[in-house]
Amino acid sequence: MSGFTFAGEASILYHVQLLNSAESVLPSSRERVVQISGMHGALRLVPDLGERILTLECWLDVDILPAVAGQRQARLERIAAWLNPLRGMQRLILDAIPDRHYWCTVTDAIDARVEARQGMFSVQLTCGDPFIYATTPATVVMTASPHTFTQAGTAPADPLLRLQGVSTGAGGQQISIAIGGRTLVYRGPLATGDWLEIDSAAINSPWQASAKTVTRVVGTTRTNVLPHMERPIFPVLPVGANTITITAIGGATWSRLEILTRSRWL
Secondary structure, eight states, X not given: OBOEEETTEEGGGGTEEEEEEXXXXXXXXXXXXXXXXXXXXXXXXXXXXXXXXXXXXXEEOTTTSOSSXXXXXXXXXXXXXXXXXXXXXXXXXXXXXXXXXXXXEEOSOOOOEEXXXXXXXXXXXXXXXXXXXXXXXXXXXXXXXXXXXXEOSSBOBOOEEEEEEEBXXXXXXXXXXXXXXXXXXXXXOBOTTOEEEEEOOOTTOSSOSSOSEEEXXXXXXXXXXXXXXXXXXXXXXXXXXXXXXXXXXXXXXXXXXXXEOOOEEO
């Protein structure tokens, strides 16, 4: 038997081990079908991904489970507090796949069956975000352009870009980043030591509460500079080879780009 980590705490701390877990090959999908009057059949669009449901069959360690009813209840209450759905979306890591994690919450009642000093219970978790993420996202660093790297995973990812450079944002000075078939153009100011952060994460993502931001970071001060973008375009990293091209014109310069790749799987 193995275990899992939920909300940053290992199941072994609660004397819980994993008997088995349903293998989630793909999340559910939401069909998008358009009926057109006068046309046979229907227009079927690319579906959206729905929620992912995981079921964990768990076992309470028979050698440690207290025989005294009061102690047993206290242990079950600790487990309830740990898995409490009111804590919101939490990270789940299965010991069998330690390099990837889910974002999920408990969505069904948990009834423990305790007999002969051993206990078993089933946990249903729902992933509002259906993707599986790299536990430690890879960071790509480039100091010369163009640069090509391989994006891991089986689904396109929403990266975080962190650029250093110098630009007055005036007199035609600008810095552009071409990535994934899209070009981002920044026409604002940037000084030595500053960071320009372009975050493509979707709304209500695990990383932030608001969607798709462009921020200038000066020391500990963070300023929204989205109005300085030529167009509010945010990159997506396709799976496989990606080529990044950075162009500084009008006297602007750049020195470093860091890409938090946020690889993800279906």
